[in-house]
Amino acid sequence: MRWLAYVLITAGILTMCYPKLKSYYYTNQENQLLKSWNHPPNEQAKDNYKKLNQVFTETEKPVNPSMRSPQPNRLLGTLEIKRIHLRLPILEGASLANLKIAAGHISGTSAIGENGNAAIAAHRSYTYGKQFNRLTEVKMGDFITIATKEKALTYRMFAKDIVKPTDLSVLHSKTNENIITLITCHPFKNPTHRYIVKAKLIKIVNQ
CATH class of the missing domain: 1.20.5 (Single alpha-helices involved in coiled-coils or other helix-helix interfaces)
Known part of the structure; x- marks a missing residue:
């Protein structure tokens, strides 16, 4: 028993x-x-995000001739933030050549206007009001507009952060979420981090 x-x-x-x-x-x-x-971001997005370290630190160095001219046919649209009186062209690819004259969509992240997380990088220019040098002045709830040939997309800022260059979490995306992530170097001089602004799509108007 x-x-x-x-x-x-x-x-x-x-x-x-x-x-x-x-x-x-x-x-x-x-x-x-x-x-x-x-x-999580795919390998292409990870590689291109890591290349921003070189792009952000070589703005004052001579550009390799093969990287000197951006491709006009890679123009995706324009980005506008009224709070800081900014209107900036967006090119495909966050290369050194592209970021000298425009914001660059980080290849491998979601396409602008499609579900996911579209990451867009730009320098902080020494010329007042240029590129992303006033991005830190954008406030919660402010509108960010991206105009393409087909659509006008309105986003509302919902988050900001300062992260290390190795922090890839800023590229993460969620199913059925449509956001953009704006990325620039921080602080303004001798940058050691990235300043991040996130905004969610709230309106689409066909052109």
Whole structure:
């Protein structure tokens, strides 16, 4: 009869542990869903984001002739922020050549206007009012407008942050979320970090 006692003890232990095991199971399932909801950046986006370190630090150095001229046919549209009186062209690719004259869409991140997270980088120019040198003045709730040949997209700022250049979380995207992430160097001189502004799409008008 000793075996029966062992069976009953084991059954009792399992009965007591069942709620915890059930909770653990569903917590694990929940975490898996959250992981599928929050998409990390792909390898192309990661590589291009890391290249910003070189782009942001070489603004005063001679440009390689092969990188000297941006491609006009890569013009995606314009970015406008009325708060800081900024209107800036957006080119595809955050290269050294592109960022000398425009903002650059980081290739590998979501296309502008499509679901996901479209990352756009620009320098902080020493000329007042140029590029992203006044990005820190943009406030929560301010509107950011991107105009393409097909659409006028209005975004509302909902977050800002200062992160290390190695922090790739700023490129993460979520299913059914349509946002842009504006990226520039920080502080203005001798930058060691990135200044980040995030805005969510709230309106689309066909041109």
